[in-house]
Amino acid sequence: MPRIRVDVDGATYEDDVEPRVLLVHYLRDRLGKVGTPVGCDTSNCGACTVLMDGVSVKSCSVLAVQADGRDVTTVEGLGLNGTEHPMQRAFHEEHALQCGYCTPGMIMASIDLLRENADPSEEEIRDGLEGNLCRCTGYQNIVRAVRRAAGEMREPSEREVAP
Template sequence: MPRIRVEVDGVTYEDDVEPRLLLVHYLRDRLGKVGTPIGCDTTNCGACTVLFDGMSVKSCSVLAVQADGRGITTVEGLGTDGTNHPMQRAFHEEHALQCGFCTPGMILASIDLLRENADPSEEEIREGLEGNLCRCTGYQNIVRAVRKAADEMRQPAQSEVAP
């Protein structure tokens, strides 16, 4: 059984894994990172999106063994010291979730989108999130939240501005 060494949300894990173990099952069943849900099983819905060396991937379509030597960020690794990431905050404030199932994937895909395009238009947000499905059809508020987070993340935080 191959042994992998992988950093997940800032912590390094070493584990023996069966080659067929999916990354999403490793995260949920072995590491207890149940913040990453499993949606569709067909690489369609994006609910299981995580960042893989900083880039969004659907963790149901990657083997755990392929994460060997890589860094993974799940929704549980966002935010520091009990404070939310600006994207999480924007989703909260704009009511960008109803049932919440798509939310972890939406948030990580949105962070990835802003990494490439810090100031996306509404159209660019819709296209950038095309791999993430919300069956409550809450897209209006999701797009609004991403716009809000983009505005906020481009501003230096108040506390960081020199007096």
């Protein structure tokens, strides 16, 4: 069995894994990172989205061995010292979830979207989250949450200043 070394949410893990084990199952079953749900297992829904080296990936389409030597962040690894990440807070404050099943993947994909575009328009947010499905919300509050978090996450010098 291959041995992998992976940093997950700031901690380093070394494990022997079967070559066919998906990252989502490694995270949940081996590391107990159950905040990353198993959705469709076909990479269609995006519920299992995590960040690998800062870029969003659907962990049901990545083998655990592909994460060897990489840095993985799950929704559980966001925030500092028990505080919410601005995206988590915005999802809460904008009521951007109903059942909550898609929320971890939406949050992680949204963070990656803002890494690429710090001030996306509504259309750019909808396009950027196209691979993440939500069956409950109608997306309007999700878009508002991403816009709100974008404003909070931009550097103060980049924020819009009222005249």
